[in-house]
Amino acid sequence: MVMLLGSLQLGILYGMLALGIYITFRIMNVPDLTAEGSFTLGLALSAVLTIQGHPLLGLAAALPAGAAAGMVTGLLHTKLGIHPILSGILTMSGLYSVNLLAMGNSSNLSLINSTTIFKMASNLLPFLDKDIVKLLVALLFTAACTILLILFFKTHAGLCIRATGDNEAMVRASSIPVDQTKLSALALSNGIIALTGALIAQYQSFADINSGVGILVVGLASVIISEVLLNRRTLSGSLLAVLVGSIIYRFIIALATKYTFLPAYGLKLVSACIVALALALPALKKSLALRTARKEAQAYAAAETNL
Amino acid sequence: MLQLKQICKTFSPKTVNEHKALQQIDLTIHKGDFVTVVGSNGAGKSTLFNVICGNFFPDQGTILLDGKNITWMAEHKRASFIGRVFQDPMRGTAPNLTIEENLALAYSRSKRGPLHFALNKKDTAMFQESLAQYKMGLEDRMKTKVGLLSGGQRQVVTLLMCTLVPPKLLLLDEHTAALDPAASEKIMQITKEIVARHQLTTMMITHNLNAALQTGNRTIMMDSGKLILDISGKEREQLSLQDLLALYSSKSNKAFDNDRMLLT
Ligand SMILES: Nc1ncnc2c1ncn2[C@@H]1O[C@H](COP(=O)(O)OP(=O)(O)OP(=O)(O)O)[C@@H](O)[C@H]1O
Ligand SMILES: [Mg+2]
Numbered sequence: 001m002v003m004l005l006g007s008l009q010l011g012i013l014y015g016m017l018a019l020g021i022y023i024t025f026r027i028m029n030v031p032d033l034t035a036e037g038s039f040t041l042g043l044a045l046s047a048v049l050t051i052q053g054h055p056l057l058g059l060a061a062a063l064p065a066g067a068a069a070g071m072v073t074g075l076l077h078t079k080l081g082i083h084p085i086l087s088g089i090l091t092m093s094g095l096y097s098v099n100l101l102a103m104g105n106s107s108n109l110s111l112i113n114s115t116t117i118f119k120m121a122s123n124l125l126p127f128l129d130k131d132i133v134k135l136l137v138a139l140l141f142t143a144a145c146t147i148l149l150i151l152f153f154k155t156h157a158g159l160c161i162r163a164t165g166d167n168e169a170m171v172r173a174s175s176i177p178v179d180q181t182k183l184s185a186l187a188l189s190n191g192i193i194a195l196t197g198a199l200i201a202q203y204q205s206f207a208d209i210n211s212g213v214g215i216l217v218v219g220l221a222s223v224i225i226s227e228v229l230l231n232r233r234t235l236s237g238s239l240l241a242v243l244v245g246s247i248i249y250r251f252i253i254a255l256a257t258k259y260t261f262l263p264a265y266g267l268k269l270v271s272a273c274i275v276a277l278a279l280a281l282p283a284l285k286k287s288l289a290l291r292t293a294r295k296e297a298q299a300y301a302a303a304e305t306n307l
Numbered sequence: 308m309l310q311l312k313q314i315c316k317t318f319s320p321k322t323v324n325e326h327k328a329l330q331q332i333d334l335t336i337h338k339g340d341f342v343t344v345v346g347s348n349g350a351g352k353s354t355l356f357n358v359i360c361g362n363f364f365p366d367q368g369t370i371l372l373d374g375k376n377i378t379w380m381a382e383h384k385r386a387s388f389i390g391r392v393f394q395d396p397m398r399g400t401a402p403n404l405t406i407e408e409n410l411a412l413a414y415s416r417s418k419r420g421p422l423h424f425a426l427n428k429k430d431t432a433m434f435q436e437s438l439a440q441y442k443m444g445l446e447d448r449m450k451t452k453v454g455l456l457s458g459g460q461r462q463v464v465t466l467l468m469c470t471l472v473p474p475k476l477l478l479l480d481e482h483t484a485a486l487d488p489a490a491s492e493k494i495m496q497i498t499k500e501i502v503a504r505h506q507l508t509t510m511m512i513t514h515n516l517n518a519a520l521q522t523g524n525r526t527i528m529m530d531s532g533k534l535i536l537d538i539s540g541k542e543r544e545q546l547s548l549q550d551l552l553a554l555y556s557s558k559s560n561k562a563f564d565n566d567r568m569l570l571t
Contacts, residue, residue, distance in 0.1 A: 155422050155425055156411075156412075156421050159404070163409075166401035166404060167398070167402065174468070
């Protein structure tokens with residue numbers, strides 16, 4: 001039960017991260033490594049401000065900070081012509097120093113003695129179990145974020161972003177400035193990812209400079225699990241599916257650590273394998289189909305000659 | 308209306324691959340002209356279109372549209388008054404967006420703020436009505452992803468996207484060449500209808516010499532980056548296919564490469 005609840009909380013919180021990654025990976029068609037830096041940026045800002053007694057400000061600050069990080073990547077790519085993946089790597093790398101600076105040059109901070117938004121909510125709702133309150137807070141943020149995103153992608157700006165990932169030349173020919181569209185998509189994605197980091201810091205009452213390492217793969221795994229398991233036709237459906245994917249991912253991880261040989265440090269390897277396997281699925285299916293077809297053809301030919 | 312003055316474009320200048328794709332092009336197109344553009348492969352027809360719509364800039368020369376100098380204007384800015392349809396049906400539409408979303412994207416350019424809903428009942432009804440005119444059944448498939456349509460259907464959607472807000476200039480680059488003969492015929496018919504309805508100023512590249520002579524009111528011919536023929540009016544009406552081929556050979560001192568020419 002505890003495990004179930006914990007996974008659900010984490011799955012819902014990290015669902016926001018997965019939404020942010022879905023925007024770059026699936027809608028813009030570029031995996032954006034800025035995510036690893038902007039996640040930690042949000043986490044660091046939130047931790048520092050919470051320790052100073054401003055947990056809400058910590059959350060509020062993460063969003064624009066993450067968006068700014070995304071813009072840096074976007075500018076490197078659109079204005080300076082650097083490959084999009086390399087742009088993300090550069091920003092991520094630079095953010096490491098920024099994040100350390102934000103955390104006052106210490107590689108981890110504890111918020112055990114500070115009031116986080118989760119503790120505030122618990123105080124407001126004393127009649128509810130602490131874990132239930134945590135779940136509600138997570139649900140509140142993720143639901144708001146999802147609804148806003150679903151609405152946003154129905155607006156003109158949202159449609160422009162979707163079309164840019166789909167057919168950039170056509171967007172340009174429709175008199176839409178593609179550079180601005182890319183910048184806003186990266187800002188949106190990284191803003192959401194930083195907000196996730198900010199919530200996670202307060203959720204676990206702990207911030208570590210390396211929290212962002214491998215976070216892109218975690219997000220990708222959630223996105224891909226949702227695509228393999230759930231059939232979705234519309235973008236709104238896909239966004240909701242990504243949340244479910246994130247929850248499923250957390251359950252898989254929880255089960256793997258609880259019931260098997262897997263030590264905690266093996267998690268990243270498992271995530272990477274899940275993503276690699278899921279991405280390889282189409283190619284594997286194809287070669288399997290080819291092999292069966294060939295076998296059948298050979299069997300048929302053999303039967304013919306035997307006649 | 309559209310004036311090109313002394314346009315030059317050289318690819319890979321000062322290298323062994325130097326190629327003069329456009330040489331001193333002077334061309335004036337009047338409002339309401341429907342110009343067909345012919346010429347052998349590599350003559351520079353697409354390059355001319357690329358320069359007009361800002362895909363790349365000329366090395367030399369000026370482009371005026373309605374008296375305004377647009378030579379250095381960014382491509383996406385020009386796109387608000389220059390519509391373009393390519394040979395490749397994949398190029399003009401976003402495959403993962405539905406028909407109505409593609410149309411809405413083209414229609415809502417510069418109309419409302421970015422945070423307004425892209426689709427509304429009134430616009431969708433208008434799109435549906437416009438599509439219904441072409442009798443391809445597309446009006447009943449507004450929520451279908453464009454990637455699932457045939458090439459011909461996609462070209463109709465692209466044509467409509469370019470003309471929902473009538474552009475000052477419509478550029479068609481062999482937009483029926485990738486289609487089968489029946490679809491090609493149909494799209495050409497629809498093109499004529501659209502151009503006539505909005506009295507659009509149009510330039511159309513084609514390899515079908517018959518279509519070139521029968522469509523529009525003026526024909527220009529290009530060869531090795533130069534304009535070698537520009538005919539309209541009576542002279543054009545009386546011109547036969549054979550005359551056109553003869554004119555080409557005499558002007559360019561070579562026979563028309565008819566590997567891709569449709570002489571029927
Ligand atoms: N971006 C480019 N870089 C280098 N060379 C180019 C470029 N675009 C076109 N060219 C060259 O310029 C010449 C003219 O090309 P263009 O595409 O304008 O021909 P075209 O008349 O449209 O021919 P086609 O009938 O085959 O479409 C060709 O020799 C081509 O190789
Ligand atoms: Mg061409």
